[in-house]
Amino acid sequence: MSPFEEHPETQWVGEEAGPIVRPYVLTRGRTEPTRGRFDLITLAVTVRSASPRESGLDPECLAIVRFCRQPQSVAEIAAHMNLPAGTIRVLLSDLLDQGFIALQEPHSETDMHDESLYRAVLDGLRAL
Amino acid sequence: MDSAHSSRDAGQVKLPRAIKILVAGGFGAGKTTLVGTVSEIEPLRTEETLTNRGVGVDDLSGVETKQTTTVAMDFGRITIGDDYRLYLFGTPGQERFWFLWDELALGALGAVVLADTRRLADCFPSLDYFERRETPFIVAVNCFDGARRYDLDEVRLGLTLHPDIPIVLCDARERESGKEVLITLVEHAMKMRLGTAPAAGNTAPAT
Ligand SMILES: Nc1nc2c(ncn2[C@@H]2O[C@H](COP(=O)(O)OP(=O)(O)OP(=O)(O)O)[C@@H](O)[C@H]2O)c(=O)[nH]1
Ligand SMILES: [Mg+2]
Numbered sequence: 001m002s003p004f005e006e007h008p009e010t011q012w013v014g015e016e017a018g019p020i021v022r023p024y025v026l027t028r029g030r031t032e033p034t035r036g037r038f039d040l041i042t043l044a045v046t047v048r049s050a051s052p053r054e055s056g057l058d059p060e061c062l063a064i065v066r067f068c069r070q071p072q073s074v075a076e077i078a079a080h081m082n083l084p085a086g087t088i089r090v091l092l093s094d095l096l097d098q099g100f101i102a103l104q105e106p107h108s109e110t111d112m113h114d115e116s117l118y119r120a121v122l123d124g125l126r127a128l
Numbered sequence: 129m130d131s132a133h134s135s136r137d138a139g140q141v142k143l144p145r146a147i148k149i150l151v152a153g154g155f156g157a158g159k160t161t162l163v164g165t166v167s168e169i170e171p172l173r174t175e176e177t178l179t180n181r182g183v184g185v186d187d188l189s190g191v192e193t194k195q196t197t198t199v200a201m202d203f204g205r206i207t208i209g210d211d212y213r214l215y216l217f218g219t220p221g222q223e224r225f226w227f228l229w230d231e232l233a234l235g236a237l238g239a240v241v242l243a244d245t246r247r248l249a250d251c252f253p254s255l256d257y258f259e260r261r262e263t264p265f266i267v268a269v270n271c272f273d274g275a276r277r278y279d280l281d282e283v284r285l286g287l288t289l290h291p292d293i294p295i296v297l298c299d300a301r302e303r304e305s306g307k308e309v310l311i312t313l314v315e316h317a318m319k320m321r322l323g324t325a326p327a328a329g330n331t332a333p334a335t
Binding site for chain 2: 039040041042043045071073075076078079080084085086102104112113115117118120121122123124125126128
C-alpha cells in the first residue's frame, strides 16, 4: 500500500540515476531543515488539513499531512514514506513553515531528571 | 505529580513525550529480535545519515574532514498511556562508526548493550562508547542455544564491567525477558540521574 495514490514513486526513480535522485529532487537539493530540531523521535502532528487542489503541496507532503493526523515520529514518517530520515526533516520543516504541522521538539538531556517520567515508564512497562 | 501542567500543546493537540532507548551490540547479537519482542508494532526500518561535524582535520590538506555514513536502523514503539511514547532503536553493528552515534545517543534515556557469549568482545566498542558518554546502560547477556552457559559474574569479569552496571541474562525472543531488560535499564537510569532507587511505594516488593 503506497501512500502516494496519485503519484507512483517509480516516476521519480531514473534507471540510471538510481533511487538517490528522488529524495534529492523532493528537497530541491537541500539536506538541512531550515528550522526546528528534528531528532528521530521528534513528533509531528497535523494541525491544518491539506486538500490536494488548494494546498499546492507535493504528493509526498500531502501524504505526510495525512499520515500525521495521529502524532508520528520522524522515524515513523520516514519508514512509512520509505524515504531517508534526512529527507523527511526537510519536508517537515517546510510543512512547519506553512502551518500544516506542529512539532514536539526533543527534550534536552538535562530534562531526563524528571522523576515522574521514570515512574510512569516503569509502571507502563510492568503493565505490558 | 501535576500532570495538568503541560507545555507540549500543539495548538489543540497535546503531544506525548517521546523517549528514546538504544539497543546496541555486536553483529547478530539479537538487537532486532529484542526490539521486535517488546514493540507494539512490527519493527520498522529507517535510514539515517550520521555526520561527524568537523572533528578531525585532514593532516595533509588542512581541510576539515566531515565523516558521514548512512545507517539502517530497526525501531519499535511502546505507548505508555497518553503521556509517553517509548521508541527503541536497534543501532547498527558497524562499530567503527561509534563516533557517529552522538546524534543517536543525544537525549536517550539509556541503552541496552546485548552481549553474545560466543563473541563477547563484539560489544566492547558499545560499552566503551556509553561509558565515555555517560549514557546510562545495562548489559543483557543473550542466551543463544548451544552457547556455553556463563555465570554472570564471569561475564562481568570478562567485560571488566563497573560493579554499578547491572548485568542480566535474557532471551531476546521472549517478551517477558525483554520487558525485564527494559525495566532494569529504566531503574538504573533513574538511579544514575536522580540518585534514587525506585522506592517500594506502590510497587511489589522485590524477591
Ligand atoms: N537462541 C536465541 N536466539 C536468538 C536470540 N536472540 C536472537 N536470536 C537469533 O539470532 C539471530 C540474530 O538475531 P537478530 O535480532 O537479527 O540480531 P541483530 O543484532 O539485529 O543482527 P544484525 O542487525 O545483523 O547485527 C536470529 O536468527 C534470532 O532469531 C536469543 O535470545 N536466543
Ligand atoms: Mg538487526
